[in-house]
Each structure stands twice: as C-alpha cells, then as structure tokens.
Amino acid sequence: MRWAVAILFLAQAVGIAGCTESVRKPRAACLLIESARLRSAQAQAVVNYFLSALQPGESFGIACLGTGNFSDRDTIASVLLDARPSLTAQQKRLLKKKFDEFNPSPQPAGHLDIAGALLYAVAQLGETNAEERYVLILADLGKEQIPGPVKDFPLQMEGCRVIPITVENGELTGRQQAAALKRLEAWEDWVEAGGGDWQVVNDLALLGTIFPGS
C-alpha cells in the first residue's frame, strides 16, 4: 500500500511538473540599432517586445550604430535582470527610460561600423555565459560592406544567432538590389564561417518564435 501511495504521489508530482513550462536555457540578447532608425516605430516595437519577453536572470543590451568607429560609448543601456521578478520590472523600466532619453550623435555621411559593433556585441554576450545568444541588427546591411581587414578576422560565434531585421531602404533599382543581396550573403557567410547562425527577420511577429516570452 505504501508503494501505491508513493507511486500516486510521484505521478501527481510529475503531472504538476508537466504543467509547468519546459526548461529554458539562460539567454542574452544585444540589439544594434542604426542611429537614424533609433526613434522609428520598428525600433520601439523590437525594444518593447524584448522588454516584455525577457525573463529573470537574462541579459539584454542596446547599442547605437551611429559612428564610423564603434566603441563601448555607443552602448545605450545593458542589464542583467535579477532573479526576483519584482526587481526585474524595475530594471526593465529603467532600461526603457535610458533608451527613450538617449540622444544619438548625428550620423556621419560615411559607412556604419556594423562589423565592429557585431564583434563588440559578440564579446559582450560571451561575458554573460548565456547558453543562447542573440544579436539583432536594425540597420540596412545591404548598404554596408564588410571591411577587408575585418573580414579576415576570425570570428568566434559558436552558440550565437545573428538576426538582421529587414528595414525600409527606399526604392532600389534591380542592380542595386542585386548588390544589396550580394552584400547580405557576404555578411551571412562571414557569420556562419565564425560558427554562428544567420536568420533574417522580415516580420516582427516572427520574434515570438525566435525569442519566446513567458
């Protein structure tokens, strides 16, 4: 009889445990936003989504792609969320405030240092020890080329997923579109050569499947 009771208890425990969500590996995400698109609805939507989807213990950072030479001064805000949900909400609120109050410097006429920002983001995410790492890029990658010296730099991106979000880039001719696609492929090859994953997001609703919330 004792065995039967023990089995029933175990079954109950397993049943309740089955009701709970499955295991989720610790995650960290870094969002790189072109300074010209910092106040766009798209950027607001992405930031809002991540703030609502992030769970206690996870990390999130936002950086601005506004200069030709990316440095840590371009980081808008970054946070490692506390394990307690009550503090998590406060941290998120603070991060959102920093993002809203950030004043980007005027964008230079030249190219953006997306490659440098990417290297910086990968390094920052590596420090979090998160098992799932995401780098989101809200910039026109089709316009930017990987600089020659950087292209040969051995990128270490194991366990990292790079997610460029498609942005409006005006009317392009067929030739320009072909060139943009070629540049995008070059970015993809570069990331995948470093061991990372590449996934282009055309619809923000897809973020729910890539980075699910609670």
Add this chain to the structure above:
Amino acid sequence: MSHHDLLIIWPGSPLLSVLLWIGVAVALLYLARFPAHRAIISFSRMLHGALRLASRSTLLLERRVVVRTREVMINAGVEERELALERGFQRIAEAVTRDLSGYPALQRTLVEQSGEIDEEYRNSALLPPPPPGWVRAVEVLAKLPAEGDASIVPILNSIHKTVESQYHTAMTDYNRAVSERQAILKRIMPHWRKVSETLDEMGNRIKRLEERAKLVDISLAEYEEIRSQSDQAARTLTASSVTRFFTAAAFLFIALVGVVLNFHLIALPMSEMVGGGSYIGSFRSSSVAALVIILVELAMGICIMEFLGITRLFPSLGQVDDKMRPRLALIAFVILTVLAGVEASLAYVRDQLAGELQVFQQSLAQTQGAQPLSTWIPATGQMVIAFVLPFALTFGAIPLESLVKTGRTVLGITVAAALRWAAFALRALGHLFLHLGRLGVQLYDLLIFPPLWVEGLLRYRCRRAEGFLEEQAPQ
C-alpha cells in the same frame, strides 16, 4: 546482359517466355505437390497448436489472476468488516460505559423518589371516620319521642344538640384532614413524573443500544458471508470495489485540480524567494519549490488523517501510542497551518507582481489600461483560496485510501478481463491459421490445375481399363 534478359527463354517473344516459365513453374509445383501440402498443413497445424497452447496458458494465467484477486478482495473485505465490527463494538462499549455509568445515579434517583413517594403516601393515610356506634346513639336519640317526660325532653334535646354539634365539628375536622392528605398526594405527582421520565430515558438508552446491536448483527452477518467466501459475497465485493474505485477517482481528480490551482497560485511568487532564473534538472527552481511545499502539505494532511485514525494507509503510523497520536496530529496541523500561511502570503505577492507586470506592459504599450473595479477583492480571494486549499486537500486522504485499497481489485479485474480476451483472440487466431492452411492447400492445387486435370484423366482411364479387365477376368 541484364537480369531481365536472363529470364527470356524465347528471344523476341516475351509472352512465350513467360508462358514457358509458367509451365516450368507449374510442372515443378506439381512435382512438389505432396511435400508442399504436408509443409503447408504442418505449418498451419504448428501455428494452430502454438496459439492454442498460448491461449490455454493465458486462460490459466487468467484463472490465477482471478483467484488471486478474489483472495485479495476477500481479505480486504474481511479486514474492512472487522474494522466495521470493531468500531461497532467500540460504539456499543462507549454507549454501555456511558449509560451504565449513569445507572447508579438513576437507581439512586429512583430509590430517592420511591422513598419520598412512600413517605408522602404514609403521611397521606386517612384518619378513621366517626365510629358507627356513636352515630347510632345519635340516631336513637333522634328517634326518641319529643312529647315524653317533660323533665327528660330538655335533657334529651340538650344531648341531641351537643351530639350534633360535636358531630359537625368531627366532620369538619375530618374533611380538613382529607383535604390535607389530598394536598400531600398532589405533591407526590412530580415524583411520579420524575420516575416516569427516568424510566423513559432508560428505555431510550436500551433502544439505542438495541439499534447499534442490530447494526453490529448486520456487519457480523456480512462478515460471516465474506468469511465463507461465497460467490454472492465475491460479487458484492467486486461491485462495491469498482463503485468505490471510480468514486474515489472522481474525488481525487477534483483534489488534483485543486492541487494544480494551488501550484499556479504560488509558483510565480516563489521565484521571489528562490530566484526565477535557476533550474533544477529540467524544471525551474521556483516550480520545484512550490511543488515541494504542496507535497509537504499533502503529506501533512495524510499524517493528520492517519493520526486521527480516519485513514489507515500506513500501518506503522497506526501503531503509534494512543496518547502520542493527538500530539503528532497537532504537530502536523501546526506545520500545515504555517505552510498555508506561507501560501497565503505568496498569493498576495503574486497579486502584487501581476499588477506590477500589468502596469509595465501598459507603459510599454503607452496606453492607459482600464483600471480594475476593485484591487483588494482578487487579492483577498487569492489569499483565502491559498490558505484554505491545503486544509481542504487534507480530506483527499480519504478517497486516496479508498482508491489504493480498491485499486488492486480493479486492476486484477481489468487484467483478468484482458487476459480472457487475449485467450479468446489467440484461440480464434489459431483456428484461422488452421483453416488458412487448408485454404493454402486448395489454392496450391488451383495453381497446378492443368497437370492435376491430366492426372485425373489418366487415372480415370486407368481405372476404366482396370475395370474392363476385371470384368473380362471372370469370363
């Protein structure tokens, strides 16, 4: 040269080649007819035999399961009836102890009442009425002629008047004494009433005892029936077990829903205590912690029921000293109360967190969400539910015990039924294979019907030739 070309016997005519191959195959099949028949029949008989054997083994196993289930059921029934009898006798013993302990007092009351009645009765004894002779003297005096001796008449009149006045005085005294005695008798009435009530109470107690004795008699009769292991008792026990199993399962399902609700009430706020980002195995630490609290509460509930003697899931707990049991039950109850208090607090924290999350989501959406009508009602409701549920779940121990006790019987019945069906299916399958073997023989002969037809024709001719010779021989 391909494999296909190898099969072409007559180049340029595939149809002819196919026909030739069919002819060769039919000839070979005809030559191998009897061994093939024997092989088919043997194979089908082998399968039939094996399946029949398996069917018989399954039936034997089913009989063993049925017998074992019956034994278990009878033992459980005997144990249950013994408990019922024990409880019945205990109740009778308690009633007898309680009532008989009152009997000396009742007897004393009755003796006192009867003494008082006796005394009052004695006090109420009547005084003797005026003596009849005295009355007769008055009558004689009254009958004397009034016109007699003038000197005697006044004397007689005087005597008459004196006697009459004394008579009236005596009668008045007598009537007063009678009235007093009647008053005394009236005072006896409450004593009689009390005696009557006492006797009624005694009668009621004896009646209750008789009713309990009847219940014990019924239990005893059932116990005897089960002890005799009759088919009727087995059927009754089976029906009772199945009914109780499903009833208990339904109640436990309700309890399980309560447990899940309880879990969801405390899982989120638990992350405030143990952190929301850590995992134990493949589950969140907060979920595991919430689960542990609920399981401890369930265990405490079962312990309380065990110590109070309501359930008997663990014999070792039942052997605890009678004096210790209430204390242990009290300790378990205190632990349960503390955990229920913790749950109520967590439910409050949950409400706060949910509110904060809602406000934050609204700030992200930059909308002013609709304000709830009342904030304290849901919070209080959650706290009350979280506090009450652990105590309510304590009663889950009763259906749990019932489920565990009847589960063995129901499992046995189910397994026996499954084995019966399996035996039937195996037997049917065996017969199917046997008949398939016979069908295979017929189909084999159908494939080689041309040589068989030729053979039949030749045989017929041979037989006819033999018959002709036999007819010729006597001549």
